[in-house]
Amino acid sequence: MATIQIENGPAFSCGPHDTIMRAAVRAGHGFPYECNAGSCGNCRFELLEGAVHHHRADSPAYGERDQRRNRWLGCQALPESDCRIKVRLDAHYESTYPPRKLAAELVDIAPITHDISEFTFRVVEAQQALPGQYALVKLPGMDAPRAYSMCEVSDDGLTWAFQIKSVPNGKASAVLARLHPGALVDIDGPYGMAYLREDADRDILCVAGGSGLSPMISVARAAARSSALAGRAIHFLYGGRMMRDLCGEPMLQALPGYGERIHYHPVLSAQPLDGAETWTGRQGFVHEAAAELFGERLKDMEVYFAGPPPMAEAIKRMLHDNAVPQGQVHFDEFY
Incomplete structure (x- = not known):
């Protein structure tokens, strides 16, 4: 020591x-x-x-x-x-819930898309986290932990769930693909600054791509249930290349207020390859969609985003160009 x-x-x-x-x-x-x-x-x-x-x-x-x-x-x-x-x-x-190292057992794996699955772990001791934070997960056989954002932490702090994207030829992805319920990992958390601000009396914009789904779903779920944010609208933009990449809407539909104060905006960046698929929704990139949908209103929103680094950089530039105050923008740098 x-x-x-x-x-x-x-x-x-x-x-x-x-x-x-x-x-x-x-x-x-x-x-x-x-x-x-x-x-x-x-x-x-x-x-x-x-x-x-x-x-x-x-x-x-x-x-x-x-x-x-x-x-x-x-x-x-x-x-x-x-x-x-x-x-x-x-x-x-300074952390509201100082991070701790905890042993955890994998209890469930549920597919979300062709390359995103939700991994649910039970930790040995209760530990809470703020919506939108992440943890370092030490997988079996890996030299270093990987940072994954939680989509939900149970009220009793004993169950932690992560929505994780499989990366082609990724070392951690290969390990995750071999895991089965009962597998043991080490979890160190929570960390991160992109957590829900319940004291911000503004409409909420969540922008996600890839496994950025996980922290943004966490923020949306908590915002929907927050009495402090009861009157605020929640807009959720999710960007994917193809229709098979789109996800998140069923999770939002399960929340109180979906279709009234909670709105889902899917965006595709590529034309469907399969002629049987038709897409009449918004096309382009999520940062472009956010600017088109909200324009001047962006300055009056609390903005959270997570996704691949190129997407994150484009969103940061777009928010700067639209004069969104830095204090209203929340994201964690992942590389």
Whole structure:
């Protein structure tokens, strides 16, 4: 167990095999982070005393300039001794439910589309999360955990469900394809800043593509059930290439207010290949659909989005172009 002292700040303990950033968030401190995978660089800190090494030696966000300045990535840095570090804490990153490492058992797998399935796990101890957050799941035989967003956490905190997309030739996807109920995994969470803001008295826009379905369904479900948001409309845009990619509507139809305050907007980016399929709905990309559907109204909405990086970048540009205040935009950086 190493002691990490933040210069002009608090000290906290970092357990074996834990990273400095995750240990700080577990201790209730606002250590900045985003992707939790060594790709964004938001968790950089300066090492003043002590020794660390990176769990992921090839972290994309870590370069020669960082090495020269003795800077490290908090989400990858494993302490080899007690350390003194320099980092600017931010209350924005303090977790309502500090993340914990929990053993979990797979209890169900349910297909959603041809390449998305819902995996439901039962954890050994109750742990809550905010709608829209994610967890790090350590799969059998994998060296590092993968970040997956929850679509739902049960009221008692014992059941965690994830909607996960199968990636061709993906290592984690290959492991998931071999799992059966009864399989054991380790879950570390919750993490993430793209959670539902119940104190925001604005209509809600959720934009999703691929397995971005999972956190957006979580946000929509919680918003539909929130008394604080009872008068607010919920718009859900889902983008896919083909008709077989579209999903989410049956989950929304199960919520109170569907068709009245809850609205589903599917978007296809490609023409159907099968001549038997006909599509009369909206075509294009989800960021284009959002701009066309809401235009000036976007500035008055609370916007949540999740999906592939190119989609996320396009949505960010579109929201900036439409002058949506940054404080009303919520997403987690995944790479």
